Amino acid sequence: MFKNIKLVFLAIAAIVVTSCEDDFLETTPTDAISAADAFATTENMALVLNGLHRGQYAQSQTIFSGGDSNRSGNHYWVPLGDNLAGGMIHSAVANNLGWQNEAQWTSHTQETSLTSEQLWYARYNTIASANALINNATNGTVVEDDRLREIIGQAYSYRAYAYLSLIQHYAKGYLIGSPSTDPGVPLLFSSDSPFSSAPRSTVAEIYTQMESDIDSAISYFENATSRSTGSADAKSQLNIDVAYGLKARIALSKGDWATAAAAAVTARQNYPLMDEEDYKSGFNTTLLPEVIWGSNVITTETVFFRSYFYLISNTFNGSQVRSNPKIADKRLIDLIPDTDYRKDLFLVDAPNTNGSASNGLGGYENNTNPLYPTEDAFDEEVLRLKNIYGLTEAAFNLHPYMQVKLRNANPGSTDPDDIIYMRSSEMYLIEAEAETMLGNIGAAQTALQQLGGARDSAYDATVFNTQDALMDHIKFQRGVELWGEGFLYTDKIRWDDGIDHAANGGSGASFVLYQDGYQQARPSENNNWIFKIPQAEIDANPNLTSSDQN
Template sequence: MKIRIKTLSLALLIFAMTSCKEDFLETVPTDSVTPAVALADEASMQNVLNGIHRGLYSQSQTILPGGDSARAGDHYWVPMGDAIAGGLIHSADANNLGWRDTMQWNDHTLETSLTNEILWYHRYNIILHANLIIDRINQGDLTETPNLLAIKGQAYTYRAWALLSLVQHYSKGYLIGNPSTDPGVPVNLNAQSTGPRGTVQDVYDQIGLDVNAAIAAFQNAAPRPTGGPETKSQLNINVAYGVKARWALSMGDWQTAATAAVAARQGFPLMNEADWKSGFNTNDLPEVIWGSNVISTETTFFRSYFYLMCNTFNGSQNRSNPKIADRRLVDAIPDTDYRKDVFLIDAPNTNASASNGEGGWDNNTNPLYTTEEEFDAAEAAIKSQYGMTSGHNTHPYMHVKMLQKNPGTTDPDDIIYMRSSEMYLIEAEAKAMMNDIPGAQAALAPLGNERDSAYDVTIFNSQAALMDHIKFQRGVELWGEGFGYTDKIRWDEGIDHGADGGSGAAAVLYQDAFVVERPSVNDDWIFKIPQAEINANPNIGPGDQN
């Protein structure tokens, strides 16, 4: 990053906007912006923050020198977590944006891959601009108003969040390695600093300092604005507590994780059935603590989160390749749990190119359809109900959890990063790991009772039973929201699509990713350091490669 630091330092500043509520970006010539001007006052610093917000979902070439239109920030990184972990399953061959390569583990395992490079520089770009804000505030010549404290809290939260993302992808998992000696990622604490990888523990220590600094700032800060979905792109104390809960959970600090998770979800009630089935396409949902509000003037079209995994999006990635859930997970959902309804178990397999070889009426294996007319009628009914086009295919176990506001189009939808359900599950896992059986049951009960009319948490009355159930609940509740990768690393679990009756994935399509050894014995779970970084950073050499 040392060579790139000067070119990155203003990358987001020149795309900063005057307000997160506006539908356009204010741009200025690169050579007319300096940190002194861009960070002169609260309004200017808020513009920089708004640029960071936009950078989460913009095409990377608009924020990074050498970026690429095939990666649009967390549109890609969020579903990637479930694609790599084998939960978001491809039913047919389609490699738009390298999505098949990602799923097959032919992407993050290569030091020259676009995914490795863009994720690295995207997160460090966030850190760089957070550093610019923090450095400016720490100069001490600005009046510490509630608004300035809100800006400070957001900057520290962003730095903590970006560092956590980096260390979880480019280093060995905290709980399955030796954090005091395992290589971490560079910790840059001001706009002009760079350094060696250090250790995983070094990174985790800094995340803890940052997230606590964020919470301290937010405690006396102006509250986050209320209103439409755009307001939840701004970070607040709940987001900071949520990042702290994730950080503590990933390192096995169970009590801190539980306490922070409770604080994070305050004011964000669980969704009811109607909300849960509405498509997960807006920050307006009551559970959403943080998300990107993707405005129509900046849609990424065929590079969006929903393009990669939503079965109503009108793109070839979806029409030819309906995304399905692991049938072992879906079959385990009780019929009294309304979440089962968003997985269409008996959808006909209409794609003649389906990887399992069962596509089309001539290959139908579902005894529910005894005639071609019944088969075709079922397809038509699904397309009509969910707004798919005539070109969309259907497939058994396809999901309709993520649905567009305007199905069958390429219109943009929001990206949800943090919900209160996750916080209930973090508290439950943390208390189960402390062997606090009543505490874990109490944390699970509100979520389970809301989702399942016959839910009885008392049957999970041992640590082992609770952990198995928490893993199941995370798999169902957070399916498609990107947590599979970090969950499997934390739990040290591998991937086996063929076990226990099979997931529904085809070995011919998944190839080496059909069975993957657990993270503690397989370093392929660790993303490769970009070769471009090794070439550019004098503090990182070929011997530092994962």
């Protein structure tokens, strides 16, 4: 941890200062920028913060020592939640970036895997950079004003966000374990070498720290400059709404239902739900009205075949996309009423054009859909769908239940697109789940009606009138509304739900392709849900030993 964290901070400080401050560059060589210079003024600290924003999505080897070109921050980590949990399903073999190793559960279960290592280092580098901002901005050397309080609020929010990610992946879930004794992750407060951390704290202790951090963030934001509006870049800045959204997520994951519901309501106030046109526009920009927070991926920072849309979209022009259309669990999609416009974003009847499809039904000769009684009818539908969704090359394959929810803004290209982290719809669902768990049936129905009624012209939340019925329906709504946005893995841990692609008629996944990921027992009885701590960290950190391995 120590070497990598030390160098990521210096890299961020150098990059943002030299690229954005001409006056600074004129007087300070790029290889001689010190931490003191980086934190000498509020505006310099703002530049360091912008580097932290960039670090959420840039190729990791450009941000910190030990990073790897096969992982580009949240481009990878966001869709991983749906890939691991089986919500996003691979229709054919195409293992670029080890993306199918994840689905087979042969990556995060290994202490030497790239995924176990890179997620750990990415989040601790975020923590170290947040520490540097917090420690230097609150030590009294720079006058605290509204702008500085905004920076401090963002730093505290980032630290809480990173710890939440770590504790949800490298420790047992709060609601299914014994948080007061279950080992969590190490706490790190240092902002200077040697970046020594504490030993593994308990899960409960990490939650206490997250709650303290997010409350500190809110306190600073209350007396800070407001986030600007009207640009995609503005949404990459964290503000008080993001902090309340994180507070809601933290509380939901530990079963603090009243706090979760209240924070979710506060977080969503300024972000009206999208209409049908916006909802169907591809989820490729933070400018969408209900986006609370996301990364604005600048054109000079495109990661090409390392991007979120390369991993999950069916319109990105990459071999892994063209040969392996991503499909949704057909058991989920078949439950969506025809009156719900979200169903349009899953092409249930798309012809299967892929001769290498895992189900062995690719090509007209294997067609079983009565909608295409002739090869001409089959080919006409293929051409129609490709024209609609911009699948510009013949090599793009189609598959039943393929998703077109997440589409790059310039389909058929490799252009960069934004990554959405938080939407107001998630906050309605958090409120509904929390109120359900509190036994407040009417309040849960009201929250669901606002969201469901916006998506489904015939929606009626009152038919779900028991706690069990509401929870089943909330699981369905989260599955549909948040599909592909990275929540399913942590949702299943919170709900203590396993994975079974064979149950209830099957998901559409292939056992041959999915292997160990085809069925996994529920998290309370299956430690494979917990990521392995990187062996390199255990070897290097004097406060960790082999007995600390998950």
